[in-house]
Amino acid sequence: MVTILDTIGDKRPRHPEKEHKPDQPVLKKPDWIRVRASSSPVFTETKNIVREINLVTVCEEAGCPNIGECWSKKHATMMIMGEICTRACAFCNVRTGKPNALDITEPGNVANAVAKLDLNHVVITSVDRDDLDDGGANHIADTIHAIREASPRTTVEVLTPDFLRKDGALEIVVKAKPDVFNHNIETVPGHYLTVRPGARYYHSIRLLERVKEIDPTIFTKSGLMVGFGETRNEILQLMDDLRVANVDFLTIGQYLQPTKKHHRVERFIPPDEFESFKTAAYSKGFLLVSSSPLTRSSYHADEDFAQLRVAREKQLANAQLAD
DSSP states (O other), rough: OOOOOOOTTSBBBBBBBGTTSOOOOOOOOGGGGGGOOOHHHHHHHHHHHHHHTOBBBHHHHTOOTHHHHHTTTTOOEEEESSEESOOOOTOOOOOESSOOOOOOTTTHHHHHHHHHHOOOOOEEEOOOOTTTTTTTTTHHHHHHHHHHHHHHEEEEEEEEEEOTTOTTHHHHHHHHSSSEEEEESSOGGGGGHHTTTSOHHHHHHHHHHHHHOOTSSSSEEEEEOOSSSHHHHHHHHHHHHHHHOOOOEEEEOOOOOTTTOOOOOOOOOOHHHHHHHHHHHHTTTTTTTESSSSOOOTHHHHHHHHHHHHHHHHHHHHHHHHH
């Protein structure tokens, strides 16, 4: 199991903004949520490369339960622009505070890591950088360009912040032409004030829609966590909102509470309900749906990208036959 700490190296609280909050009960995980630690030599090799190049990964920072499986396949989601976020979402284990200045060597370092790991597909995510005029858009674009130069055959997926009140930022990232543009919606609109207070639901929907308007060839993707107390009807309405925005790929996974100071898990959703969500999402027209208790945004991202391309080709062929 992944061990998630309340403090950082010098024992300072990892989330000072949550210290005043009352402790939330941490529910015992059901059997279908449990994962084993990896003893794979490839896991160790990936870990050593990450340490050697001094990379930050969301796998570690966010305490992802799939780190053993993914690192054993040399899959790692790289987190750029530092490990300190300007937001304080109630679900997230990434540190909150005042970020450091951007590292101008980071795009090149990330590109070198992608080449060294020999990745077919890479996911680049980041903390929110509300302190920057462009929200970090140029840094993300520079990272995409550096990967293209160092490893031309690697397909690139970005998982971006919402660029709230950052005019022109989205256009900078889209112009860099990632193969997949991912922005997670995270939860239903009724829970935004408590789960994602720094964000705006309809802004995130519009962000995803705007990507398609600028460049229809880019795959769009969004992720949803369940277990906050949302209803099935709220989830189905969220699916409809994403489809209106022409989102191609939806991921649905179980929210897991990082610490007693984070938002509580109201319910562990059983696997059969995740299958039901998948069926409903496909009926609404998504090209690809990943829905399971341990699904995360970048889980199996390389295999999923291959399926996305096949699904689009099939969709285009069917449209031609209909004409």
